[in-house]
Amino acid sequence: MPRIDAPTVAEHRAARERALLDAARELLTAQPDRVPTLAEVGAVAGLSRSSVYEYFRSREDLLRALVSDSFPRWQRRLDAGLAAADGPGGRLLAFLRVNLELVADGEHALARALSLVAPSDDLARESRAFHERLLLPVAEALTELGVADAETATELVNAVVHAASRRVEQTGDLERAHEAARALLAAYVDALAPGGDAA
Structure with missing residues (x-):
């Protein structure tokens, strides 16, 4: 043995x-x-x-195991960040912060690499389902904040997160990207609050 x-x-x-x-x-x-x-x-x-x-x-077997290992790790970190946030606006801002930290840690690069090197139908389906699950708390927070079209607003919030993620990848400056994106989302959250300027 x-x-x-x-x-x-x-x-x-x-x-x-x-x-x-x-x-x-x-x-x-x-x-x-x-x-x-x-x-x-x-x-x-x-x-x-x-x-x-x-x-x-096989390498495919290894990649499948890596996908199964990586997606839940991302989800756990996101869940922990959202659980520590205060209210729906706080959860939106936590969603931004945790995702940018994951990008800075290399997790996003790994997810992108997996989609490039293992573009099987199964992996594509898993990836889509995973990203839809990631966005559920954003839609829930926006609904709590009274947004009528939470689906569209979720996509817009996600676009801000993606743009900030690209900046982190390009510059390596997590804090600068976070500060700029947070200012946009915080202003949006404030406008949604009672007495805010949101229509």
Whole structure:
């Protein structure tokens, strides 16, 4: 039996799988236009190619596991940020902040890389469903704020977040992009408040 580096075989396997997923994330983020080979992923994780095959049968299998691992991580961070926010306006501003932090951390680059290198129908469907789930709290917050056409407003808020995300990717300056986008969304939220200027 091979030597294990954890108290149990299950923990050992989980640690190795985590190392392989992290290695794949690192390689894909560094070169988003190509799928790394299993041997390359194994080398970064410190495992032989044959050991990698004990966890993933193919690169497609590895990519599928990476998608399943990455989307919930994004969702958990967003959920935590929204839970700490005060009121619907606060949730909109938290949505902006958390998404920009994720972009700064490289998560958005990974999601884009996955969509480029693994454009299967299944992945495209998963990606669309994931992004629709991400936007649900925005629509809910806007509805609470009394916006009549929350669907259109959600798309507009999302456009501001995407524009700010691009600025973070282009400049690496999270705070500057956040400050500019927050000023726009905060003014919108204030205008929606009772006594505000929103029509």
